Amino acid sequence: MKAPHFWSAGLDPKSREAAPVTRALLTPLAALYTYGIRRKLARAIPAKASIPVICVGNLTTGGVGKTPIVQAIRKHIESKGIHASSLSRGYGGSEISPQKIYPTWHTADMCGDEPLLLSQTGESWIGKDRFAGVQMMAFYGTKVAIMDDGHQNPSLAKDLSIIVVDAAAPFGNGHVLPKGPLREPVEDGLARADAVILMGEGDVPQQVIDSGLPVLRARIVPSGPAPAGPLVAFAGIGRPQKFFDSLKAEGGDIREAIGYPDHHDYSKKEIAFLHKLAKTHGAQLITTSKDHVRIYPNERGGILQFPVHAEFEDLSQLDALLAPILNVEES
Numbered sequence: 001m002k003a004p005h006f007w008s009a010g011l012d013p014k015s016r017e018a019a020p021v022t023r024a025l026l027t028p029l030a031a032l033y034t035y036g037i038r039r040k041l042a043r044a045i046p047a048k049a050s051i052p053v054i055c056v057g058n059l060t061t062g063g064v065g066k067t068p069i070v071q072a073i074r075k076h077i078e079s080k081g082i083h084a085s086s087l088s089r090g091y092g093g094s095e096i097s098p099q100k101i102y103p104t105w106h107t108a109d110m111c112g113d114e115p116l117l118l119s120q121t122g123e124s125w126i127g128k129d130r131f132a133g134v135q136m137m138a139f140y141g142t143k144v145a146i147m148d149d150g151h152q153n154p155s156l157a158k159d160l161s162i163i164v165v166d167a168a169a170p171f172g173n174g175h176v177l178p179k180g181p182l183r184e185p186v187e188d189g190l191a192r193a194d195a196v197i198l199m200g201e202g203d204v205p206q207q208v209i210d211s212g213l214p215v216l217r218a219r220i221v222p223s224g225p226a227p228a229g230p231l232v233a234f235a236g237i238g239r240p241q242k243f244f245d246s247l248k249a250e251g252g253d254i255r256e257a258i259g260y261p262d263h264h265d266y267s268k269k270e271i272a273f274l275h276k277l278a279k280t281h282g283a284q285l286i287t288t289s290k291d292h293v294r295i296y297p298n299e300r301g302g303i304l305q306f307p308v309h310a311e312f313e314d315l316s317q318l319d320a321l322l323a324p325i326l327n328v329e330e331s
Contacts, residue, residue, distance in 0.1 A: 030179035037152060037184050041192075044154030049134040052144050052325040055158040056197075057151025059189040060181040062262060063238025064166040065199045065220050067114045067290070068310035070148045072218070074122050076318060077144055082326060083123075085142040087133050088115035089149065090126030092263060098127035098136040108294040113263060114148055116293045130156040144325060151192070152183050159325055163193045163213075167202025169239075187211075195321050199310075214321065217313035226252035227304055230283035233257045234274055236264030236291055243288050247306055255281040264294070271299050278302075 054073065058064045070086050077084040090097055093111040101111050101119040108116050111126050118124040123142070127133020130153060134145045151161060165171075172181035183189070190196070190211040197216045198204060204215055220242075230253050235243045240259030248254055256277055260266075278285045285303045287295075292305040312318050 026179040030176045033178070034176050034185060038188065041152070041154050041188075046154055046157035047131040048157045049131060049138065049145065051134065051138045051142060052159040053134055053147060053156060054144065054160045054162065054322075054325065055147040055150050056162050056164060057147075057149055057189075058164045059151070059183055059186055060166075060172055061177070061183065061238070062181060063242075064164045065218070065310060066164050067117060067148055068220055068308060069162075069164055069197055069199075069218065070146050071118060071121055072310040072312065073318070073322075074118075074146050076315070077146075077322065077326065078122065080326060082143050083141055084144040084146060085123035085125055085137050086115070086118045087125050087127055087130065087137065087145050087147050088112060088118065089128055089130075090115055092265075093126060095126065098125060098129070098133035100125050100140070107296065109265070113290050113294045117290050118148065120289075120293075151189060160195075160321070161193045162195050162197055162321075163189060164197045164199060165205065165208065166239075167198045167200045170202075170205040171207070214317070216317045216321065218310050219313070220246070220308045221311050222246060222250050223307040223309050226250040226306065227284060227286065229253060230255050230281050231286050231304075232274065232278040232281055232283045233286050234260065234291070235288050236260035236262060236266070236294070237288055238262045243306070246308065247286070252286070252306075255283050264291075266291075266295050266299075268299065271295065271303075275302065 056066050056070050058066055074084045074086055090112045093109065095110045101115045101124040103116060103119045106116055115124045115126050125133055125137050130147065130150060134156065137145055151163065171186050174180060176182045176185060186207045190207065190213060193213055195214045195216060196208050197218050200219055208215060226247055233244055233247055233254050237243060244254060244257045274285055286306055287303060289305045289307045292300065292303065295303065
């Protein structure tokens with residue numbers, strides 16, 4: 001069988017060769033960025049919401065599995081009879097917030113892909129003003145708010161801060177933006193956290209060990225088998241290769257794999273190209289659930305999705321972590 005071809009749309013190979021030189025030139029900017037984020041966090045006075053707030057964040061740009069973790073924690077809390085809802089910033093969305101997201105009415109360009117995806121399995125809200133968002137959620141009955149991202153946003157007080165780390169690529173090159181992928185220095189971010197969730201296979205990073213924080217293990221698993229027959233896969237997420245590898249591991253016959261930038265907004269021309277490519281291979285198009293919601297409903301025909309979810313290695317550890325918050329709600 002012919003090996004699948006993988007390529008990244010819009011990626012210039014020469015840019016990779018120049019990366020070390022570029023990073024050296026960006027050192028002063030990284031120092032300014034670090035100063036700015038530290039100053040912002042130090043000067044902030046977080047507002048305390050009327051209900052407990054759990055923040056699921058990370059220290060790097062790109063996808064590490066935060067949204068599936070939010071989904072899993074929300075489901076776990078609701079299984080105990082407690083009304084939990086997710087809160088996202090609504091990145092890239094045009095809607096005025098805060099507001100509840102409805103999967104049958106909202107589109108990704110209205111509210112962002114992640115809150116729309118979360119709305120398919122539970123109650124999902126957006127709120128650029130995090131405090132206002134949580135207060136609105138509480139007014140409509142939410143008992144525990146779970147923030148998807150926001151560890152570097154100091155406007156809202158968090159009752160529990162969780163950092164999600166990709167075990168295969170924990171902290172990139174170890175440098176802060178724009179020199180590297182870090183949103184802040186690792187030690188700074190871990191110092192404000194209560195726990196770390198390590199995603200996938202890999203050793204616990206030394207910085208996490210040094211922090212003394214509890215470490216929970218989790219992984220992203222497919223919600224079903226890969227479709228039979230030839231496939232042309234595409235994804236616009238933090239690390240598209242993770243999706244392709246997962247699909248292949250489940251027996252997917254991938255003939256072509258195309259990676260796009262994270263949160264990519266697919267044009268009609270691109271969708272037409274992908275359909276043409278699939279026809280060339282006599283294959284079906286397949287993408288992630290996150291990408292699927294980003295495609296306009298009238299253009300999703302003939303495009304399969306490969307849903308995944310997060311599974312914790314030891315749910316008793318999650319129960320122990322959540323106990324202080326849930327005990328407040330149950331008392």
